[in-house]
Structure formats: structure tokens, C-alpha cells
Amino acid sequence: MKKKSALKKPTPLYRQKTPKRKNPLSRRDPLCDDSEPGSYVLREEPPEIPPRRAPRCVELFAGAGGLALAASNAGFEHDAVLEYNHDACETIRANQRRGYELVRHWPLLEGDVHNQDFQTWNGRVDMVSGGPPCQPFSIGGKHGAMGDRRNLFPEAARAVREIQPRAFVFENVKGLLRESFAKYFGYIVLQLSFPRVTLRAGEDWTEHLARLERIKTKGTEPDLRYSVVWRLLNAADYGVPQRRERVFIVGFRSDIRVPWSFPSATHSREALLRAQWGTGDYWERHEITQRNRPEMPSRFARFANDPQLIRQPFGRMPWRTVRDAIADLGEPTRTESGARFPNHVLQPGARSYAGHTGSPLDEPAKTLKAGDHGVPGGENMLRYPNGDVRYFSVRESCRLQAFPDDYVFEGSWTENMRQLGNAVPVELGEVVLRSVRAALERHDATATPRLF
Numbered sequence: 001m002k003k004k005s006a007l008k009k010p011t012p013l014y015r016q017k018t019p020k021r022k023n024p025l026s027r028r029d030p031l032c033d034d035s036e037p038g039s040y041v042l043r044e045e046p047p048e049i050p051p052r053r054a055p056r057c058v059e060l061f062a063g064a065g066g067l068a069l070a071a072s073n074a075g076f077e078h079d080a081v082l083e084y085n086h087d088a089c090e091t092i093r094a095n096q097r098r099g100y101e102l103v104r105h106w107p108l109l110e111g112d113v114h115n116q117d118f119q120t121w122n123g124r125v126d127m128v129s130g131g132p133p134c135q136p137f138s139i140g141g142k143h144g145a146m147g148d149r150r151n152l153f154p155e156a157a158r159a160v161r162e163i164q165p166r167a168f169v170f171e172n173v174k175g176l177l178r179e180s181f182a183k184y185f186g187y188i189v190l191q192l193s194f195p196r197v198t199l200r201a202g203e204d205w206t207e208h209l210a211r212l213e214r215i216k217t218k219g220t221e222p223d224l225r226y227s228v229v230w231r232l233l234n235a236a237d238y239g240v241p242q243r244r245e246r247v248f249i250v251g252f253r254s255d256i257r258v259p260w261s262f263p264s265a266t267h268s269r270e271a272l273l274r275a276q277w278g279t280g281d282y283w284e285r286h287e288i289t290q291r292n293r294p295e296m297p298s299r300f301a302r303f304a305n306d307p308q309l310i311r312q313p314f315g316r317m318p319w320r321t322v323r324d325a326i327a328d329l330g331e332p333t334r335t336e337s338g339a340r341f342p343n344h345v346l347q348p349g350a351r352s353y354a355g356h357t358g359s360p361l362d363e364p365a366k367t368l369k370a371g372d373h374g375v376p377g378g379e380n381m382l383r384y385p386n387g388d389v390r391y392f393s394v395r396e397s398c399r400l401q402a403f404p405d406d407y408v409f410e411g412s413w414t415e416n417m418r419q420l421g422n423a424v425p426v427e428l429g430e431v432v433l434r435s436v437r438a439a440l441e442r443h444d445a446t447a448t449p450r451l452f
Contacts, residue, residue, distance in 0.1 A: 054077045055076050055440060057078055060082050061083065064420065064423050065407075066429060067130065067171065069103070070428075070432075071429070079124060089110040090411070096108070114155060122164055125165050126165060126166045127433075128156075128160055128168040130170060160192060161224070165253070168251045170248070171248045171429070183209070190212040195224060197211065226253055228250070229251075229262070232246070236267065238265060239320055240401075240425040243365070244425060244428075248432055267318060268319065272319040272363075282318065282321075319363075319364050322382060322400070332346035332393040347393065351389070360385075361383065365392075368397055368400060368417075370420075380417060382396070401426065402425045404426075
């Protein structure tokens with residue numbers, strides 16, 4: 001007779017491991033009554049919060065690296081830095097070879113932006129930034145604008161279309177706002193607002209503009225759109241020792257719902273005049289004795305005669321002057337080997353003539369210029385109080401553009417000054433980009449559920 005087999009217990013679908021219990025006394029809750037032995041509460045360890053990743057960016061039209069340096073200072077990490085000009089690329093490479101920290105990991109791509117496929121960075125990049133070549137719109141240029149082959153705003157719009165960043169920042173010269181370019185500037189803004197509404201075959205830019213205007217006024221919402229604002233900023237108002245006006249165009253993707261405006265100015269001309277001709281703090285800080293100070297211009301006499309103006313709290317710091325920027329450099333040397341600072345070498349041949357009198361020592365510098373064929377005659381000069389002039393050295397020009405002293409330029413003085421004349425002042429770019437990054441972080445903080 002067969003023996004009945006014992007019934008087997010069903011195998012569980014899953015097995016739950018019992019976690020090891022630690023010494024409960026080490027987990028005692030301080031709010032429990034310790035008078036009762038064993039009175040404690042076990043708490044779960046809080047989940048590890050991964051460190052916040054640095055926002056990523058792609059830099060277009062990088063030039064010598066002014067805006068890219070600003071992005072690095074603002075906490076962005078670069079997925080790509082694109083530039084066409086070989087000499088500008090060599091400037092960046094020279095600093096990479098020297099191990100300069102901010103640039104040594106930049107993925108530098110030298111080549112024509114028309115040939116670049118931007119899909120590579122789709123979904124990976126938080127911001128696209130850059131300064132499309134300014135010659136088509138520059139007051140000192142040929143004013144070719146939309147007909148100039150160097151007008152690369154359509155390529156900037158294509159980069160936004162293909163990458164779809166959360167934000168973009170583009171800058172250009174004040175001449176972009178000239179009345180004769182007003183219609184085309186409106187076209188640029190609408191292209192960046194609706195980057196997927198592209199130019200059709202056989203359609204010219206004015207017809208494309210009309211179609212974009214109809215889309216905007218109708219209120220239809222293309223699947224990719226940006227909220228775009230722009231403003232003309234003066235670098236001197238943000239602590240740069242140069243009166244340099246640049247147009248900044250900033251856009252946030254429509255899903256980034258956070259209020260944003262351009263940062264407020266931190267410096268002012270009135271505060272500088274008060275420090276010079278009211279309190280005299282400016283001269284005392286530079287240890288300029290009374291007998292060695294220049295005469296007060298007659299138009300500023302009110303600052304000496306009106307005590308109320310002297311005491312008035314303007315709430316801003318004084319504009320920084322050429323003297324503020326370069327005083328510790330000393331005079332340029334005749335050879336690089338004798339210079340204490342890199343690129344601080346005298347360039348001979350400066351002369352003053354009508355309309356080109358250089359930058360006064362005790363004011364912010366005039367706008368550094370590049371020109372089509374090197375430095376325009378008579379520009380980019382320092383004018384001493386006695387009327388003498390000389391060219392700014394490359395290092396002095398770096399200071400006026402807020403490039404760091406460790407950042408070097410190689411090659412001829414003319415080529416270096418061309419690169420600097422086309423650059424964005426680093427500190428001005430940094431102020432804007434820090435603000436954009438803060439807006440993205442505010443959006444992330446409100447969009448992410450709180451853990452506690």
C-alpha cells in the first residue's frame with residue numbers, strides 16, 4: 001500500500017528579507033520618555049539626495065571666449081564651444097595648454113556653424129548662448145544687416161530649434177537697434193520666439209516675418225515656443241571699466257514658468273562724479289594729492305557747490321574708471337620678457353586726431369573697437385591728464401573687458417585687439433547668466449515635489 005505523501009506548503013511568490021535591527025538605544029527618539037526602558041521610535045534613514053548637477057550649455061560664435069568665460073563663472077558646464085575664426089580658437093587652445101581651469105575642459109569645435117548638426121545636444125542642454133557676428137549691424141561696419149553673409153542670427157534660431165534648450169542668451173551691438181534695422185530686429189525676436197516656424201522654400205524674410213506676426217497675434221501656440229525679452233545694457237552700469245553698450249536677447253522655453261527680468265544696475269555715473277568732485281574719495285583712494293589732481297570740469301561744479309548732492313545716497317557704486325582698472329599694472333614694457341603681467345607690452349604709433357582722442361584716465365574707457373582690418377586709427381588709446389596718448393596694451397584691454405589676468409592672448413597686437421574688440425565684457429555676461437541660472441533653479445525648486 002502506497003504511503004500518502006505529506007502536503008507541501010505553497011512556495012511564496014516572493015520572499016521578503018527581514019532587515020537587521022540596529023541597537024535600539026542608538027535610535028532612541030529624543031522626544032520619547034526615557035524613564036520607561038525600551039521606549040523608543042525607530043526612524044528610517046532619510047534618502048540620499050544626489051548633488052545638484054551643474055547646468056549644461058552650448059556656446060556659439062565664441063570668439064576669444066568672453067561670454068563662454070562668463071558662463072563658466074556663472075556655474076554652467078559646456079557641452080560644446082563653437083568658433084569659426086582660427087586665431088580665436090588658437091587663443092582658447094593656448095589657455096587650455098596652459099591648464100587654465102575655466103577653459104581646459106571646453107570641447108572646442110572649430111568650423112563653420114552652417115555645417116553643424118545641433119541635434120547632438122537635443123535634450124541634454126539647459127542653455128544656448130553666444131554673440132552672432134556683429135559686423136552686419138555695427139555702427140562702424142558696412143551696415144549690410146540681413147543681406148550680409150555674416151548675419152548668423154538664422155543659424156542661432158536653428159540651434160535653438162534643434163537643441164530645444166530651456167533658455168538662450170544672445171548678445172549683439174547697439175547698432176542692431178538702429179531705426180533702419182528695426183523691422184529686421186523684430187524678425188529676429190519672432191524667429192527666436194517660434195523657432196519651428198521656419199522659412200519656406202521661395203519665401204523671403206519679409207513674408208516669413210508676416211507669417212510669424214500672424215501666428216503671434218492669432219494666439220496659436222506652436223509646440224516649441226519661447227518667451228523672449230531684450231534690453232540694451234551698458235557695461236559700465238555693472239562694474240566694467242568701459243562704456244560699452246550691448247543688446248542682450250534672453251528667452252525661456254514656454255514650460256519654464258518663472259518670472260524673470262534683467263538684473264538692476266549696480267554702478268552709476270552720478271556716484272563716480274560724487275566720489276571725484278564731491279567727497280574726493282576717488283582721489284584719496286588712488287593717493288592723488290591735491291596739487292596733482294586734474295581741474296574739475298566746469299560742468300561738474302555743482303557737485304562742489306551743492307552739499308545736498310554730495311550727501312545724497314545714490315544706492316549704487318561709482319562707475320569704475322581706466323585708472324581703477326589698470327593702476328596696479330604700471331606702464332607697459334617694450335618687450336614681453338620684461339613684463340610682470342602677460343601681454344603688457346607697449347605698442348608704438350598712437351596719435352590723436354579729430355574724433356579719435358582716446359579714453360581719459362579718470363573715466364570709464366570708451367568702447368574698445370575691432371574694425372574690419374585691425375584697430376581703427378586713433379581708437380583704443382589711453383589719454384593722460386596732460387593730453388599725451390598711447391595705445392592700450394593687450395593686458396590693459398583685457399582689464400577693460402574684464403578678462404582675468406591669467407587668460408593670455410597669443411599672436412600679433414592687431415589680431416589680439418580685434419578679438420578683444422569683438423568680445424563681450426566677461427563681468428557683464430556673468431551678471432546676466434547668473435540671473436538666468438537662478439531663474440532655472442527657481443523653476444526646478446517649485447516644479448520638484450518637496451521631500452519633507
